[in-house]
Amino acid sequence: xxxxxxxxxxxxxxxxxxxxxxxxxxxxxxxxxxxxxxxxxxxxxxxxxxxxxxxxxxxxxxxxxxxxxxxxxxxxxxxxxxxxxxxxxxxxxxxxxxxxxxxxxxxxxxxxxxxxxxxxxxxxxxxxxxxxxxxxxxxxxxxxxxxxxxxxxxxxxxxxxxxxxxxxxxxxxxxxxxxxxx
Numbered sequence: 540x541x542x543x544x545x546x547x548x549x550x551x552x553x554x555x556x557x558x559x560x561x562x563x564x565x566x567x568x569x570x571x572x573x574x575x576x577x578x579x580x581x582x583x584x585x586x587x588x589x590x591x592x593x594x595x596x597x598x599x600x601x602x603x604x605x606x607x608x609x610x611x612x613x614x615x616x617x618x619x620x621x622x623x624x625x626x627x628x629x630x631x632x633x634x635x636x637x638x639x640x641x642x643x644x645x646x647x648x649x650x651x652x653x654x655x656x657x658x659x660x661x662x663x664x665x666x667x668x669x670x671x672x673x674x675x676x677x678x679x680x681x682x683x684x685x686x687x688x689x690x691x692x693x694x695x696x697x698x699x700x701x702x703x704x705x706x707x708x709x710x711x712x713x714x715x716x717x718x719x720x721x
Contacts (some may be wrong), residue, residue, distance in 0.1 A: 542567040542597040545581060550701075551644070553593035553604040555637075558693050559609040563616025567595070603667075606637060610644050613690040620684065626685045627692045632673065635693030639666040643701050655705055663702065672696055674716035682721055695720065 542560060546553035548571045560567050572578050572592065581587050586594055588603045595602040602608040613619050620626035640664035645654050673683050683691045699721050702710050711717050 540598050541565075542595050543570055544568070545572060545586075545594040545596070546592050547572050551593075553641075555609045555694060555697050556593055556595060556605055556612070558688065558697055559612045559616070559618075562618065562688060562693055563612045563614065565597075565612055576671045591670070609633075609690060609693070613693070618687075618689045618693070620689065625684050625689075629689045632670075633682050633689075633694045635666065635669070636691065636698055640694070640698045640701065642669035642697075643705065659706055663706070663710055666698075667711075667717060671714040672717045674720055679716060679719065692720075 542565055544553060544556060544560075544567050544665055546569070561626070570577075572581075578592070581594060582590055586596075586601050591603070593603070593605055593607050593608065594657075602611060606665075610619070620629045639662055640657040643654065664684075670683070674681070677683060677685075684687060685693060699717060701713065703721070711721060
């Protein structure tokens with residue numbers, strides 16, 4: 540069955556959901572919200588539990604909250620680990636990617652240069668060494684946990700794609716495991 544993703548015309552909080560649905564082989568279409576009336580209509584229809592997007596309509600369910608929606612599709616795609624230890628590691632590393640990605644989220648609201656400068660000087664040197672090390676400790680096999688794609692990998696991919704686009708691939712050069720991963 541196909542899903543319908545409702546979100547604004549941009550990556551934002553929906554990107555992790557998109558990436559996870561693709562990885563889980565869940566076909567989906569997008570309803571891009573370009574006018575306030577579209578958003579207000581979804582709220583008036585009672586489809587937005589917390590009055591915010593993204594929203595995914597799937598198999599009669601209204602999925603909101605990007606993290607829980609990504610986990611839902613990761614579970615469907617068997618990307619949450621094969622044992623309790625893997626599940627815990629994946630969850631910790633995925634949550635770390637949410638914090639890392641959050642450093643870039645406000646660039647459309649606060650000011651592009653200010654947000655990117657702060658992300659470059661605080662978030663990148665805080666998180667990339669950690670993920671580089673985790674990749675190395677996992678055997679340099681291109682995965683953060685185990686030997687297959689997990690939600691943690693998808694979360695890291697989202698941030699690495701953002702870094703490449705907004706800061707440039709040069710920011711990744713000091714991190715050889717990230718380069719292999721990417």
